[in-house]
Amino acid sequence: MIPDDKTIMLPLLMLLSDEKEIHIKDIVNELAEKFKLTREEKEKLLPRGNEPIFNNRVRWAKTYLQKAGLLEIPRRGFLKITQRGLEVLKEKPDKINFEFLMRFEEFKIWRNLSYKQKKEEKLNIENKSTEEGTPEEVISSKIEEINNLVKYDLKSKIKSLTPEQFERFVIDILLKMGYGGSFEEASQHIGKSHDGGIDGIIKQDILGLDNVYIQAKQWTGNVGATELQTFVGALQGKGKKGVFITTSQFTKNATKYAKSLSDIKVILIDGDKIVDYMMKFKIGVQTLRSYELLKIDEDYFELF
Numbered sequence: 001m002i003p004d005d006k007t008i009m010l011p012l013l014m015l016l017s018d019e020k021e022i023h024i025k026d027i028v029n030e031l032a033e034k035f036k037l038t039r040e041e042k043e044k045l046l047p048r049g050n051e052p053i054f055n056n057r058v059r060w061a062k063t064y065l066q067k068a069g070l071l072e073i074p075r076r077g078f079l080k081i082t083q084r085g086l087e088v089l090k091e092k093p094d095k096i097n098f099e100f101l102m103r104f105e106e107f108k109i110w111r112n113l114s115y116k117q118k119k120e121e122k123l124n125i126e127n128k129s130t131e132e133g134t135p136e137e138v139i140s141s142k143i144e145e146i147n148n149l150v151k152y153d154l155k156s157k158i159k160s161l162t163p164e165q166f167e168r169f170v171i172d173i174l175l176k177m178g179y180g181g182s183f184e185e186a187s188q189h190i191g192k193s194h195d196g197g198i199d200g201i202i203k204q205d206i207l208g209l210d211n212v213y214i215q216a217k218q219w220t221g222n223v224g225a226t227e228l229q230t231f232v233g234a235l236q237g238k239g240k241k242g243v244f245i246t247t248s249q250f251t252k253n254a255t256k257y258a259k260s261l262s263d264i265k266v267i268l269i270d271g272d273k274i275v276d277y278m279m280k281f282k283i284g285v286q287t288l289r290s291y292e293l294l295k296i297d298e299d300y301f302e303l304f
Contacts, residue, residue: 002041002054008061009096011035013070016081017089023077028058050289063149064098068107110152136293150285151275157284158274159247163218170216170245171200173274173283180206198234204241211239217246224250225257228266235264245269 011034015027032042032054044053062079065071070085081089084104093100101107161169180203200214215231217223223246235242240263249270250258258266269277278284 002037002044003035003057005057005060005064006097007095008058009065010093012058012061013065013081013085013089013096016071016079016085019081019086021074021078021080024058024062024079025077027062027079028055031058046289064101064107065096067110068101068104070101070104110149139291139293147279151279154275154278154284155247155271158271159218161218166218166247167199167216170214171202173277173281174200174202174212174214174243176283177277177281178205179203179212198231198238210241213239213242215242215244217244217248219246219248222249222251223254225253228254228257228268232261232264232266235266240264242266243269245274247271247274 008031011031012027015030016022037054042052042054045051046053046056062071065085066073068084069082070088071079072082074080088096098111102111158166158169198213199216202212202214204210204212213235217227223244228244231242231244242264244258244266246269249272250268255268258268
């Protein structure tokens with residue numbers, strides 16, 4: 001019988017207890033031996049997929065442990081236990097499940113992001129009501145859950161960029177979203193001392209009818225109205241359109257100030273909007289697999 005991803009977590013962590021870096025393929029093979037899987041069980045694929053079910057569950061178990069800070073990925077394809085993971089093993093737990101991992105704040109934040117709940121609803125980790133409803137609702141809910149986890153990881157990737165890399169990243173995604181101009185033209189300000197923080201200039205469309213000025217701020221704190229006022233001041237005499245992008249959030253005063261502008265239009269894009277656009281325009285992500293939902297073609301049967 002193929003174990004579920006929760007059952008796999010503790011054995012996976014124990015495999016890493018010697019603190020060595022182990023390739024994920026070797027981990028899959030060792031776990032398959034531990035659970036005494038048959039060849040058929042090891043090769044059984046996901047419905048409509050090309051990945052073995054067991055491999056997929058190991059991958060998710062790895063993800064849960066990583067998000068809880070119990071293991072890390074020192075290099076591509078390799079896993080290694082962390083000090084926190086070693087401390088967990090010293091406790092000799094009978095099992096590791098979501099309830100166990102919720103003691104770690106990083107996991108709690110990451111997990112809660114995968115569910116959109118009403119304020120009066122409480123998060124039930126092991127068996128959630130996302131399993132209720134029509135099959136289409138369940139599918140949509142699970143796809144949204146996975147996509148929210150991808151968004152969380154995207155944010156982490158973006159925040160790990162250097163300031164100059166972030167400026168290049170911002171210009172790249174705006175161009176891929178359909179703005180005009182070339183990367184070479186738009187990136188001339190990158191890495192230089194800017195007038196009021198203008199980090200790039202792109203064209204509003206492919207015809208280049210108007211310039212759009214960019215400011216990119218890779219901040220941890222929220223962006224206030226003062227920063228926007230400085231940016232707007234830098235636009236005076238240059239253009240009337242700007243985009244202010246930050247990895248953090250904008251304060252209410254900043255949002256209010258941007259809306260109050262009349263002669264100059266400034267669009268605000270925070271960390272959440274960045275990843276939303278990346279998902280929408282397939283930037284920095286790729287399709288893992290696709291599923292088809294079929295229904296009866298009534299028109300076909302009317303031919304007979």
